[in-house]
Amino acid sequence: PVIGEPVKRAKWNEIIRLEEASRNHIVRTTRLNPVACRPSPLERQKVSLVLDVFHEKTVxxxxxxxxxxxxDFVERVLNFWTVVNVKSPESHIRLNDIRRAPISSTNxxxxxxxxxxxxxVDRMPGGRGASRPRSLTTETRKAIHQTANGLADLxxxxxxxxxCRLTGLRESFLFIGKATAGVIIYPLIKFWPVRGYAECNFTVNWS
Structure with missing residues (x-):
């Protein structure tokens, strides 16, 4: 909730009802399936099933x-996922989705x-015990909050x-999605082989 606005509640059973209603349709309106809506504890770790739920068609x-x-909740999570998985300088043009644009400025x-x-996420309640089915755990809420803030600060x-360190660059792009792969900075200049590497402590080396 935002101060002065009513509390919003996302309900998993609404996603289940949506999947059940379209299960026998020839043309499926979403990527939802019984496994994605009722995953086992092991299946909950599969990213592909999560993406079947957090998808534009589901929204x-x-x-x-x-x-x-x-x-609203599914769209919020989807927007976050899209931003942190940008790996190409032109995917926002190819897919006509501004959310997939690489970060090029501090604002x-x-x-x-x-x-x-x-x-x-910080305004969401954290729960334990009997309240757990209706909220994130306190640890999960804090982890998501710190991750999102940390990526913004990084x-x-x-x-x-x-x-500050490089001159002559017209523009630089930052790819959060490549942070674990190594190259995360792409300078837009010809014949200048500059690459940024993110080490485990987030320091940057230039070669």
Whole structure:
């Protein structure tokens, strides 16, 4: 909830009802399936099943069926996932999705999305015991909040480091999605083989 606004509640049973209603349709309106909606403890760790739920089609179908609060939550998580998985400098053009644009400035919309998501998660209640089915655990809520804020701070730090240490660059892109793969900074200049590597402690080496 935002101060002065009503509390919103996302309900998993609305996603289940959506999947059950479209199960026998020839043309499926979503990527939902019984396994994604009722995963076993082991299946909950599969990213592919999570992405079947947190998908643009799920958001649209929830909105069409009047499940607006659940749709808002799914869309929030989807936006966060999209921002932190950018790995190409042109995917936002190819897919016509501004959320997939690499981060190029310290006040970009992607960084604002990370900070906004962190603020939303921070306002969510953390629960244990009997209240657990209706909320995130306290540890999960804190972990998501710190991750989103940390990625925003890391992005701004790296972009400021690039602008301070390198001259002659017209623009630099930051790919959060490549942070675990190594290359996360891509300078837009020909014949200058500069690459940024993210080590485990997030320091940056240049070669």
């Amino acid at each position: 649209a179908a929830l909105q069409l069926n009047g499940y607006s609060e659940t749709a 970009s919309s992607a960084i604002q999305e990370l900070l906004s998501f962190a603020a939303v 992005s701004r730090h790296l972009l400021m480091k690039v602008s």
